[in-house]
Amino acid sequence: MLESGNPKTMGRAAAAGVVSSASTAYDPEEVFTALRTLRLGGTDTASRHLKLSPEAHAALPPAITAARWAAIAYGMIFGAQQAFGGSYSVVVSLTVCLFLTSWRSIIPTQLGAPDRGAQIVALIDVAIFGLGVGISAGPTSPFIFCFLVALAVPALGWGYRLGALGWCLGWTVTLMSTMAFGGDLGDAFLQEFLVMAIAAVLVVAGSAFVRSRLIESHERRLAMSGQMLALSEANDLLTMLNSVARTLPASLSQRDVLDNARQQLVNTFHNRVLCLFEYDDPSEEWVPKLSEGATVETAYRLHTLPAPLRRALESRGPCLVGDLRLGDTPGINRHSGSGLYTALVARGRTVGLLALEHPTPGQYSESDRIVLAGMADIVALTLDNARWFGRLRTLGAEEERVRIARDLHDRLGQWLTYISFELERYIDDHGPSDPQLEQLHGDVQTALDELRETLRQLRSTVTRERPFSEVAAEHIERFAERTGLEVEFTVEHPRSRLSVPVENELLRILQETLNNIDKHAQAGNVSVTWNVNGPTASLTVTDDGRGFDPSNGVRESAYGLVGMRERADVIGARISVDSAPDHGTTIHVEVGTTPARKEDTHAQNLVG
Known part of the structure; x- marks a missing residue:
């Protein structure tokens, strides 16, 4: 089972969560906020429910407390004369304001708390301070600033709505208490009341505005921090990918591309196992192109791929296996502990699979x-580019063949012809007196015949006017005359043909096959069958020679099958070899769509 998590780690995390829940009611974020405020002067939790920066959390509660005591000091200074003059109302107001300020210094109001209780407490404070102010002449009371500070608290904690409610409640209590204790409600009182009411509105509005600005500033700061973190990670990733992008496409040779990819992957992931498989369309198999730290088969069908690679193929994206030793998903190397697996997708098509493994479980992270x-x-695109470049290079070799044929004819051919004519003239003038001279003349004629046949093969090409069947028939006729073999050529659908580039590649495969028969097969009879049926075609060459063992890789190289497979790959053809010692050899080439087995059809759907 593919998992990125470690059960032991998850268990420890769960246990830690239980302990945290049992020991404190604060969230981890709140604890971190409190720790960050230590360097700023304290851990007052009065503002912990507000989403503020650590600096604001550290500064706001002390600022409110300082404002409360500054208002008390102002009231004591400007109310002292009235108190000494026997004004009991001022003494009562001082007592009320002093007690509540002391109480709130010890147990501050929880600003922004989501429960109704904290909001009610803030409104009760406003009402009590309003009562104290109303007892001592209302808006002209020396303790009016204690009332204004109390009005600011609901606005700072909960915003405009609760601030407005506190303003209405506070001034209602102030007016009622002023009237109850016999205050003068004349024109002067009303004028002062209007001025202080406007000042209170400004205090409430300003406090709510400051609250909103602090919260917005913190949110922007968090967003910027998140963006900075994301940009930092993206920068690291882009730096790495830029290095890969500059290195891998430096060459269009598949060998160089694979070597550079291996180096980049090892330097980045420090893997001990690296396997890269390329999808071979003709055989519908996954062929290993890179293999380090593991023993792999020569080719894989879909159902024989290791389970993590099948998962990566199905998801068409990277898969992380945190612990390969758990469950039933062993890695490519049975000693691997963790792995990364991904499909290599280029131009909407899966071109390969990549596996990275390490002996240590949990080595790789998200x-x-x-x-x-x-x-x-990048690896997929570069690998696909190298593959297509190889195909284009093979197709482009046709022009080079024509140029080489022209150079051979103009230079070597003319020299050999000149030497042959001179030898004939010398023999005619002096008679056949020297057997070695006759032998030399025969060797030159043989070289000329070989050169002419080579030039014919180089120049033989399929065109719109000359289909494969016609060019192949001419080549087979010359081959039979030159070698003395009995060659039968059968064309089953003479009017059907494929595209010119495809038929040209098939012609080169036929030429290589016949050359191999001449050099190695020791055959007496050869049969060639060409069949075009709609979009599909097949070319079959059979001889009755000595044959060979196809399982012997050296023989495959000796018989030129490697070059033939490369040409078949250029046109998306499938080539098969059926041979046995002393039982001849059959080369069969299929072009176009052929019926696939059930699992192969599924593989085509995955890579298509």
Whole structure:
């Protein structure tokens, strides 16, 4: 089972969560906020429910407390004369304000608390301070600033709505208490009341505005921090991918591309196992192109791929296996502990599979998976470019063949012809007196015949006017005359043909096959069958020679099958070899769509 998590780690995290829940009611974020405020002067939790920066959390509660005591000091200074003059109302107001200020210094109001209780407490404070102010002449009371500070608290904690409610409640209590204790409600009182009411509105509005600005500033700061973190990670990833992008496409040779990819992957992921498989369309198999730290088969069908690679193929993206030793998903190397697996997708088509493994479980993390996703795109595109370049290079070799044929004819051919004519003239003038001279003349004629046949093969090409069947028939006729073999050529659908580039590649495969028969087969009879049926075609060459063992890789190289397979790959053809010692050899080439087995059809759907 593919998992990125570690059960032991998850268990420890769960246990830690239980302990945290049992020991404190604060969230971890609140604890971190409190710790950050230590350097700023304290851990007052009065503002912990507000989403503020650590600096604001550290400064706001002390500022409110300082404002409360400054208002008390102002009231004591300007109310002292009235108190000494026997004004009991001022003494009562001082007592009320002093007690509540002391109480709130010890147990501050929880600003922004979501429960109704904290909001009611803030409104009760406003009402009590309003009562105290109303007892001592209302808006002209020396303790009016204690009332204004109390009005600011609901606005700072909960915003405009509760601030407005506190303003209405506070001034209602102030007016009622002033009237109850016999205050003078004349024109002067009303004028002062209007001025202080406007000042209170400004205090409430300003406090609510400051609250909103502090919260917005913190949210922007958090967003900027998140963006900075994301940009930092993206910068690291882009730096790495830029290095990969500058290195991998430096060459269009598949060998160089694979070597550079291996180096980049090892330097980035420090893997001990690296396997890269390329999808071979004709055989519908996954062929290993890179293999380090593991023993792999020569080719894989879909159902024989290791389970993690099948998962990566189905998801068409990177898969992380945190612990390969758990469950039933062993890695490519049975000693591997963790792995990264991904499909290599280029131009909407899966061109390969990549596996990275390490002996240590949990070696790779989610960030490694993200990095691999970026690198996989570059590796896939570069690998596909190299593959297509190889095909184009093979197709483009036709022009080079014509140029070489022309140079051979103009230079070597003319020299050999000149030497042959001179030898004939010398023999005619002096008679056949020297057997070695006759032998030399025969060797020159043989070289000329070989050169002419080579030039014919180089110049033989399929065109719109000359289909494969016609060019192949001419070549087979010359081959039979030159070798003395009995060659039968059968064309089953003479009017049907494929595209010119495809038929040209098939002609080269036929030429190579016949050359191999002449050099190695020791055959007496050869049969060639050409069949075009709609979009599909097949070319079959059979001889009755000595044959060979196809399982012997050296023989495959000796018989030129490697070059023939490369040409078949250029046109998306499938080539098969059926041979046995002393039982001849059959080369069969199929072009176009052929029926696939059930699992092969599924593989085509995955890679298509």
